[in-house]
Amino acid sequence: MDENITVLKEIGLTLYEAKAYITLTSLISSNATEISRKSGIPRSKIYDVLNGLIEKKYIDIEEGRPITYNVKSPVEVLTLEKERLNSKIDDTVTRLTNIYENGMSQVQAPIWRIYGVDKIINKELEIINRAKHSINMRIGFLFEGEGEALVKAFKKRRNLNVNILSAPTCYINNETFNIIEFFKNNNILVHKADIPFVKVLICDSKEMMHTYTKFSEDTRTVLPETAIGIWNKYEDISRNYDERFLNQLSKIKNKKKNIT
Structure with missing residues (x-):
């Protein structure tokens, strides 16, 4: 029960509200006196606690003498809480990202080196998330789990x-x-192409990520500990790479048309 109380408190319930709701999930329907006795909440506070749960839509009431309190399904109430929190987090991400990107635009030399596979993949996902129009990628290799992360994004x-x-x-x-x-x-x-052992991600012709890594000599398998990403926000450079990408893509598409 302690773990359940901790989670409920983290999403906004008071200690007593968490205890009352958990107690009522086992009782399903009960009166204030019984809920107070089972939960250990003082009788003098139980009505305020239950009214708080009603306002937060965790329980509802059935008029009578005494009033009966009915618990709502944890799936119902916690799913709504999850959606509410996700929405708030998404809004916060949007606001902070705007501040972050505004700060990045003030940096005089917008090129950064990124070390480590997890950080490189996270930066790719961040770029994809803020893209407004297009993502163009040249993929000569992938790290473990990177393909799944890209598809999800x-x-x-x-x-x-x-x-x-x-x-x-x-x-x-x-x-x-x-x-x-x-x-x-x-x-x-995806289009098959002759791509060397490098990965390039271009976003809206405005920023790009080059990723390099070493490979084993025998099987040419990726050596993730050697990975390095170059994040570039020079628009002229990104635009130049994007134009070259689109030219190569056009040639591949035309070649396929001629074959068919």
């Missing part, structure tokens, strides 16, 4: 124009990973 931003040029396969943990097949199976548009 793309599916959340279905309004984006996403184009991927990719090598057919790479090696992760000494096993072959079929990049083309993976993205196609997840309904992400």
